[in-house]
Amino acid sequence: MEIYHGYTGFVAFKLKEANAEPGDVIRVENPNGESFTGVLMPKQLLYSDKPVIVLKLSNGYNIGVKIDPNTRVLLVSKKRELPRTIGSQPLPKKPFVSILATGGTIASKVDYVTGAVTPLIDPHELLEWAPELGDVGFLNVREVMKKFSEDITPSDWEKLSLEVYREITSGAEGVVVAHGTDMMSYSAAALAFSIIGKPVPIVFVGSQRSSDRPSSDSFFNLYSAVLTAFKASFAESVIVMHGDSSDSYAVVLRGVKARKMHTSRRDAFQPVNDKPIAIVYPYSREIRIVGRVFEKRDPGREASLRNKFDDKVAIVKAYPGLQEEIINFLVDKKFSGIVIEGSGLGHVPNSLIDSLKRAVENEIPVVITSQCLFGRVNLNVYSTGRRLLEAGVIPASDMLPETAYVKLSWILGSVTKNLSEVRELMLTNIAGEINERHTLELFPRWSHE
Amino acid sequence: MEIYHGYTGFVAFKLKEANAEPGDVIRVENPNGESFTGVLMPKQLLYSDKPVIVLKLSNGYNIGVKIDPNTRVLLVSKKRELPRTIGSQPLPKKPFVSILATGGTIASKVDYVTGAVTPLIDPHELLEWAPELGDVGFLNVREVMKKFSEDITPSDWEKLSLEVYREITSGAEGVVVAHGTDMMSYSAAALAFSIIGKPVPIVFVGSQRSSDRPSSDSFFNLYSAVLTAFKASFAESVIVMHGDSSDSYAVVLRGVKARKMHTSRRDAFQPVNDKPIAIVYPYSREIRIVGRVFEKRDPGREASLRNKFDDKVAIVKAYPGLQEEIINFLVDKKFSGIVIEGSGLGHVPNSLIDSLKRAVENEIPVVITSQCLFGRVNLNVYSTGRRLLEAGVIPASDMLPETAYVKLSWILGSVTKNLSEVRELMLTNIAGEINERHTLELFPRWSHE
Numbered sequence: 001m002e003i004y005h006g007y008t009g010f011v012a013f014k015l016k017e018a019n020a021e022p023g024d025v026i027r028v029e030n031p032n033g034e035s036f037t038g039v040l041m042p043k044q045l046l047y048s049d050k051p052v053i054v055l056k057l058s059n060g061y062n063i064g065v066k067i068d069p070n071t072r073v074l075l076v077s078k079k080r081e082l083p084r085t086i087g088s089q090p091l092p093k094k095p096f097v098s099i100l101a102t103g104g105t106i107a108s109k110v111d112y113v114t115g116a117v118t119p120l121i122d123p124h125e126l127l128e129w130a131p132e133l134g135d136v137g138f139l140n141v142r143e144v145m146k147k148f149s150e151d152i153t154p155s156d157w158e159k160l161s162l163e164v165y166r167e168i169t170s171g172a173e174g175v176v177v178a179h180g181t182d183m184m185s186y187s188a189a190a191l192a193f194s195i196i197g198k199p200v201p202i203v204f205v206g207s208q209r210s211s212d213r214p215s216s217d218s219f220f221n222l223y224s225a226v227l228t229a230f231k232a233s234f235a236e237s238v239i240v241m242h243g244d245s246s247d248s249y250a251v252v253l254r255g256v257k258a259r260k261m262h263t264s265r266r267d268a269f270q271p272v273n274d275k276p277i278a279i280v281y282p283y284s285r286e287i288r289i290v291g292r293v294f295e296k297r298d299p300g301r302e303a304s305l306r307n308k309f310d311d312k313v314a315i316v317k318a319y320p321g322l323q324e325e326i327i328n329f330l331v332d333k334k335f336s337g338i339v340i341e342g343s344g345l346g347h348v349p350n351s352l353i354d355s356l357k358r359a360v361e362n363e364i365p366v367v368i369t370s371q372c373l374f375g376r377v378n379l380n381v382y383s384t385g386r387r388l389l390e391a392g393v394i395p396a397s398d399m400l401p402e403t404a405y406v407k408l409s410w411i412l413g414s415v416t417k418n419l420s421e422v423r424e425l426m427l428t429n430i431a432g433e434i435n436e437r438h439t440l441e442l443f444p445r446w447s448h449e
Numbered sequence: 450m451e452i453y454h455g456y457t458g459f460v461a462f463k464l465k466e467a468n469a470e471p472g473d474v475i476r477v478e479n480p481n482g483e484s485f486t487g488v489l490m491p492k493q494l495l496y497s498d499k500p501v502i503v504l505k506l507s508n509g510y511n512i513g514v515k516i517d518p519n520t521r522v523l524l525v526s527k528k529r530e531l532p533r534t535i536g537s538q539p540l541p542k543k544p545f546v547s548i549l550a551t552g553g554t555i556a557s558k559v560d561y562v563t564g565a566v567t568p569l570i571d572p573h574e575l576l577e578w579a580p581e582l583g584d585v586g587f588l589n590v591r592e593v594m595k596k597f598s599e600d601i602t603p604s605d606w607e608k609l610s611l612e613v614y615r616e617i618t619s620g621a622e623g624v625v626v627a628h629g630t631d632m633m634s635y636s637a638a639a640l641a642f643s644i645i646g647k648p649v650p651i652v653f654v655g656s657q658r659s660s661d662r663p664s665s666d667s668f669f670n671l672y673s674a675v676l677t678a679f680k681a682s683f684a685e686s687v688i689v690m691h692g693d694s695s696d697s698y699a700v701v702l703r704g705v706k707a708r709k710m711h712t713s714r715r716d717a718f719q720p721v722n723d724k725p726i727a728i729v730y731p732y733s734r735e736i737r738i739v740g741r742v743f744e745k746r747d748p749g750r751e752a753s754l755r756n757k758f759d760d761k762v763a764i765v766k767a768y769p770g771l772q773e774e775i776i777n778f779l780v781d782k783k784f785s786g787i788v789i790e791g792s793g794l795g796h797v798p799n800s801l802i803d804s805l806k807r808a809v810e811n812e813i814p815v816v817i818t819s820q821c822l823f824g825r826v827n828l829n830v831y832s833t834g835r836r837l838l839e840a841g842v843i844p845a846s847d848m849l850p851e852t853a854y855v856k857l858s859w860i861l862g863s864v865t866k867n868l869s870e871v872r873e874l875m876l877t878n879i880a881g882e883i884n885e886r887h888t889l890e891l892f893p894r895w896s897h898e
Contacts, residue, residue: 148796148799148831148832148833149792150767150791150792150793150796150797150798150799150833151798151799151800151833152769153769153770153798154769154770156769157769181793182792182793182794182796183768183769183792186768186769187769243897243898244898245889251897260792260793260821261821261822261823261892262821262823262824262892263793263794263795263819263821263823263824263825263826263827264794264824264825264827265823265824265892267892268821268823268824270895271895271896275896275897276896276897279897290897311770311772312772313770314772314775315766315768317764317766317790317850318599319632319635319764319851319854320601320602320603320605320606320632320635320636321602321603321760321762321858323760323761323763325782326763326775326778329775329778333774341766342599343598343599343631343632343709344599344630344631344709344712345631345712345713346712347597347599347631348599349599349600349602350597350599350600351600370712372709372710372711372712372717373710374710374711374712374714374717375711375712375713375714375717376712376713377712378712378713382597383597384597384599384600401766402768405768409770440694441896442896443710443711443714443716444893444894444895444896445893445894446719446720446893447720447724447725447890447891447893448692448700448724448725448728448739449692449693
């Protein structure tokens with residue numbers, strides 16, 4: 001069976017006859033009078049038994065158009081050349097945004113052999129299907145690593161921080177980091193801490209559907225991210241992703257307060273104990289501030305880089321029967337820090353308090369967060385909490401467990417290993433990771449409400 | 450300073466003068482014409498500098514009434530005697546519901562010395578302030594343990610299962626378990642599995658504010674739980690708690706699909722990947738079914754007890770840089786099972802797959818859930834997932850990590866340690882823990898929506 005960019009049979013024949021290649025604008029005219037014009041996308045073999053052509057429409061949305069033997073396929077225009085530089089070329093004088101590709105779905109495509117999604121080979125393919133991006137401004141695209149985000153490690157954060165820092169000091173209006181969504185909030189939190197005094201925004205963006213799939217959110221998200229990098233009035237490490245399940249707007253979430261809350265929805269990223277900083281309407285190129293701004297854009301600000309992360313920090317979730325030997329193991333193995341996902345207000349089984357006390361006595365900081373995610377740790381209400389405080393743990397206020405993990409790893413790697421200094425920094429609001437003021441609407445509304 | 454049930458100064462004097470004790474109905478008449486009638490509650494010393502009397506109003510809500518030296522305090526009626534039996538007394542012939550107290554905030558009060566909340570000494574105090582409960586039907590109250598829920602272990606689930614089973618086989622219309630909220634969803638999941646073929650509902654109930662505090666939710670929740678135990682048409686292990694931040698209704702959540710999602714809100718318990726089974730309107734004594742019912746009430750059904758839980762199961766959260774040595778430690782220490790909170794669709798760092806494979810080769814089941822919480826694990830989409838499947842892990846569909854932990858512990862303790870049988874049971878919907886059908890509204894709506 002011959003395969004033409006994922007297409008087979010008479011569909012492949014019609015595309016070849018029209019001299020249409022992925023990236024070209026084509027028109028598909030069905031015998032029933034339907035007509036669709038859009039950019040031809042390659043197709044997954046998974047769907048190859050269906051006679052369908054995948055088109056990206058001008059609103060950025062991918063659709064699958066059913067084809068029959070009488071359908072006409074016409075070439076409208078060949079692929080646009082993109083206005084962009086490559087990393088090794090001299091940087092332009094005019095305002096530019098840098099896009100750093102790291103891998104992940106937004107930079108991935110379907111493996112036509114296995115049907116699985118794998119990282120992209122050429123980072124420029126990121127823009128291949130979206131020449132409109134160039135209309136926003138000058139783009140500088142580079143690949144800095146090629147990893148699914150589940151494989152990103154604290155040492156990758158060091159590298160990524162350095163690369164972003166370079167773009168910032170080269171004068172970028174903002175830096176977009178194309179990143180896998182799985183661990184994106186951890187990386188966005190890492191950059192929130194590792195680059196101090198950001199003059200411009202660092203914008204993480206990902207995709208829940210690979211860019212060659214119908215219903216991909218790659219273009220919508222990337223366009224919103226580039227807009228944010230160019231135009232936003234704040235200078236924080238943020239995540240820009242779909243805000244609802246349709247294509248009406250994207251949300252800008254503070255990396256330290258954001259979480260992937262759904263395995264597959266396009267609006268999976270949501271704020272916890274925070275509002276979005278802003279809403280982005282990509283079609284009208286509007287960015288509306290709706291939440292708190294922790295740091296404003298200030299191109300004159302001198303950024304500094306502190307990008308070491310300690311890779312011997314562990315997250316331990318408290319569950320009924322959590323075995324004391326797990327804590328003891330971490331202490332024996334000289335782990336650098338422990339983040340506990342406590343229950344409720346931040347509790348752990350009382351049977352564990354002695355082992356946590358031993359950790360503290362060994363100068364290992366123990367940070368307490370809550371597996372509830374929403375709300376704030378408070379160890380003063382119940383006797384268990386008071387015993388924990390006496391043992392010397394550090395309550396992490398309303399920080400996400402993931403953010404507390406990244407922050408502790410950063411403090412230990414880049415700032416200090418002194419226990420009382422670690423405590424003081426954990427309790428200091430460095431990048432907006434603590435929200436002192438909660439309001440009722442920060443808790444989402446549920447299916448019965 | 451003399452302390453009278455937490456009250457001091459002229460307030461204590463007025464209460465003593467009126468011969469009013471906690472549990473009595475009193476009327477407070479302020480010089481400005483305000484008048485409040487309600488049950489006198491004891492008061493926390495934390496608030497003792499304010500001249501306030503705490504009253505439980507007839508709607509079950511506690512308020513603090515400001516008192517001045519000219520306020521009149523009148524005794525309306527002495528404490529009602531409760532229509533209830535004690536565990537050791539012979540069981541009644543008429544329909545009854547059993548309330549088993551385990552500890553936790555709903556059965557706790559403020560320690561007047563430290564100001565912290567500690568477990569209650571006498572379980573009957575549960576009903577002390579709520580004689581109205583007796584109006585619903587005959588209540589059989591027993592204390593089966595006295596623990597904050599963070600200290601509940603898998604072996605406590607064995608004991609609790611046995612006690613609940615005894616009540617069921619004694620003919621209870623339903624069993625209410627008063628439980629701390631921190632780990633309540635784990636216990637509710639445990640009972641969902643350990644008592645097979647429930648004829649009547651098992652209703653877990655807790656409180657986010659201790660019953661002697663203003664704004665306590667103890668009474669509202671307990672009343673809703675007792676109603677549910679008596680009247681509900683389903684026979685599952687459920688959680689009944691406040692449904693919104695006001696006092697309008699309670700939600701009935703399937704224990705295996707519920708989660709404490711906020712550290713302090715009264716509506717902290719919410720369904721994940723599920724709707725509430727029902728809404729309870731306590732004032733009109735109405736129970737409205739709004740979700741799926743997995744098992745209907747059938748008083749003739751013969752329940753069986755399988756209440757052993759394996760206490761060597763661990764939950765491990767995947768985070769960037771998750772150290773392989775942690776997995777290796779669990780395998781070396783011959784843990785019985787491992788539940789992974791993977792990222793996104795259920796991924797872990799590829800660097801860990803070999804150690805997970807080794808676990809499986811050592812007949813240790815490795816179950817994959819998602820730290821996203823919402824959505825479903827799918828290991829067929831990305832290459833990482835496919836590699837995990839090849840390593841022999843068990844994907845847990847849309848189960849919560851907490852539920853997967855309890856279920857695996859129960860299967861290993863009560864049913865089988867054979868790896869392929871464990872796999873089959875984990876993939877079987879035993880107690881409604883898998884929801885095959887997701888709809889859009891199962892994902893909550895967020896602050897920007």
